[in-house]
Amino acid sequence: MAEAMGTQKDAVLDTGSASKTENVPLQVTSIRLTKDNYLSWSAALEIGITSRGRLSYITGDKPAPIKSDPQWATWALEDSQVKVWIISSVSSDIQPLILRKPTSFDMWTVLAKMYGRKKRHLRTYQIKRSIYSLTQGDLSVAAFYAALKTKWEELDYHVTDEWTCGSDHSLYWEKEWMDRTFLFLGGLRDEFESIRSQILNGDEIPGIEEVYARVESEEQRRQVMHLDTGHGPSAFVSRASGTGQRPARHCTHCHKLGHSVDFCWDLHPEKRLVRGRPPSGKRSPSVSDSSQSNSSSGAKSKLSPAQLQELQAYISRLSTTPEESSTSEGAQLAQALVASTDQGLGDGEEDWDWFGY
Structure with missing residues (x-):
């Protein structure tokens, strides 16, 4: 009878232990302790242990009871779980240093002494130097x-002024x-x-x-x-608005930019004096001679106010009259424009854009 009761008691204890370790993760932080990151590691591990309700095991607020105490089995089980969290969160070269420590509090204390305050003055200098050199x-x-807040927190950790x-x-x-x-x-x-x-x-x-x-x-x-x-x-x-610069026109006949094939002077010579002046390589002899005489004399002539008014009136009539209405008056105005301007317009896009095409 006594053996049966003992077996039943052991079974209950095993069931209780299993329920306490059920769904308990092996790790509570993804940060692994090295020789240079104790501050971030300790903060992350402390948060993870606190979220599991076992912070008192590493702070020393829950020391080990005597083995005859009924609570000893529960304490040993929970403390072992904290030790697993600590061991699994340190690098492989640090694990042998704490593996045989009796309690999780001993593990935590040893790591704090070894890496927490190591080279405090040198580390403080390095942190302050990086803070003052850091820019956005x-x-x-x-x-x-x-980035600044992280360095400030690490600096505050190493400052122990009382x-x-x-x-x-x-x-x-x-x-x-x-x-x-x-x-x-x-x-x-x-x-x-x-x-x-x-x-x-x-x-x-x-x-x-x-x-x-x-x-x-x-x-x-x-x-x-x-x-x-x-x-x-x-x-x-x-x-x-979905709009940008005006796309450049391209002529499929002469392969020049600034006009389309419908206004190519090579195919439509009758439109030369209506839409603008002909390219520089195809100017009339009178225009070329006039330009040469102006360049040889060194004088730079300009359009008179009367000529400008006539030109504006002519352009206004072009917008309301058919393209075939070019007359000798238009030719004379265009030739006067070529002979009077300081610098003639070049081929391509500028020839058309000067008149708004």
Whole structure:
């Protein structure tokens, strides 16, 4: 009878142990401890252990009971699980250093002594140097602020100053966060000069969180308005309306740009004096002689106001009369234009665009 009761008691204990370890993960963080990342590792592992309700095992607040205590079996089971989490989160070269420690608290304490305060002054110097040299560069405002915040937290971990006066301690941290606000603003790109000036020219400098919120809001506004570096309002309007520059015309006959085959002078010589003047290689002898005489004399003639008025009136008539209505008057005006301008228009696109085609 006694043996049966003992067997039943063992079965109940085994069932309780199994229920406590059921669905318990082998890892609570993806960060593995190396010789240089103790701060980030300890923070991540502490969060993972706390989420499982077993932080007191590594802080020493729940020491081991005596083995005759009915709670010893439960404590040993839960402490072993914490030890598994610690061992699985350190690199393979560090595991032998803690593998035979009796409790998870001993493992945690040894790792803190070995890597937590190692070369504190050298590490403080390295952190401060990296903070002062850090700029936004190609990072977003959020990524830049996160990089600074990570370094500030690591720096605070290595600073072990003890304060006897609470008011002096508060004043120190107020000044410290003011300096960090200046570092954040100073590391931003030049495109945030406007919001930076607004903050610095205010009567009071807000806290670092409010400063970050204002700068990050400005970045979002710029992204929405497409006002990042290299983009202007005209480019945004062009993209929004779906229109850009006028596509260049291409003639399939002479393979020149600036006109289509319907207005090619080679195929339609009758349109030379209606739409513009002929190409430079096909000018009439009178025009060529007039240009040579003007260049040899060195004088630069210009259109008189009367000629300009006649030319404007002629162009206005072209918009209301058929193309076949070119007359000798049009020819005379076109030749006068060629002979009177300082620099003749070249072939291609400029020939047509001067008259609006």
